[in-house]
Amino acid sequence: MIRVVIVDDDPMVRTGLRLILGGEPDLDLAGEAGDGRQAMAVIRGLRPDVVLMDLRMPEQDGLVTTELLLSRPAPPRVLVLTTFDADDMVLRALRAGAHGFLLKDTPPAKMIEAVRAVARGEPVLSPSVARQVIAAATGRHEPGRELAARELAALTDREREVAVEVAKGASNAEIARTLSVSVATVKANITRIFAKLGTDNRVHVAMKVRDAGLL
Known part of the structure; x- marks a missing residue:
């Protein structure tokens, strides 16, 4: 089983992700959090394999939370959720060690496979989006x-x-x-x-x- 924690400040997004991922027999939706500070406590207690991490959240954003998580021993794999495919915060999250990112409008089947891929240690590199982000990072x-x-x-x-x-x-x-x-x-x-x-x-x-x- 792949243990997953969802971190997003929008209850509707969390509900949607639960509906998308919850029916898969190999995915265990272990918990969720509405901001970065809450996420740290939830993740510490549940020790998930994959964290779906929103970037723009109150209290403590997803970038800071990702950096804190990945600086710890045996961290989970972080799959960033974003609304924008050229967000500077996405670039910073990748450089902090995030294993990939998804747009929030990613089709359900691809989102499910992305979680599985990250759990296997493979990155989520969308041909149309990830290359743009990486290219933007190198150009600056x-x-x-x-x-x-x-x-x-x-x-x-x-x-x-x-x-x-x-x-x-x-x-x-x-x-x-x-x-x-x-x-x-x-x-x-x-x-x-x-x-x-x-x-x-x-x-x-x-x-x-x-x-x-x-x-």
Whole structure:
């Protein structure tokens, strides 16, 4: 079972998410919260696998809450909920370690699969939205380009190829087909990429690739 906590200040949004996710046999809606401060207490007690996190909330917004959560040992995976696909807070949330984000009007089936993907450790990288957000982030931070290039210089040629495919939003199976290697080889390369870049997050790898200008 994937334990899920919903964090959103709009009761209607929380109700909608419960209706969408509650009927799935592998998803356990463990709890919910209406703001960031309440969320910290709820998450501490329930220890969910995935947190659906709204960004704009009173008391303590989702960005601060995400940063606090992900600074702790063994944190949950955070899937950001947003109304805007180019919100600066989304960019900051991704850099803080969020594993992906969803627009609130995402179709139910895709929302369900996004929760499952994040629970598996895969990012939610929408071809039409995530690339815009990542590209926007790289365009505003030129020093980040130089830093990313130095970090990616530690990768082998094969690891760099895999990293580029990750940045395109490809799954492990898709990368294996593109590079004509086994899925096991792809997984091994991703493990080494994570170690060299000091992350366990495919979104961070994608952002480094974009920062370095490899796409």
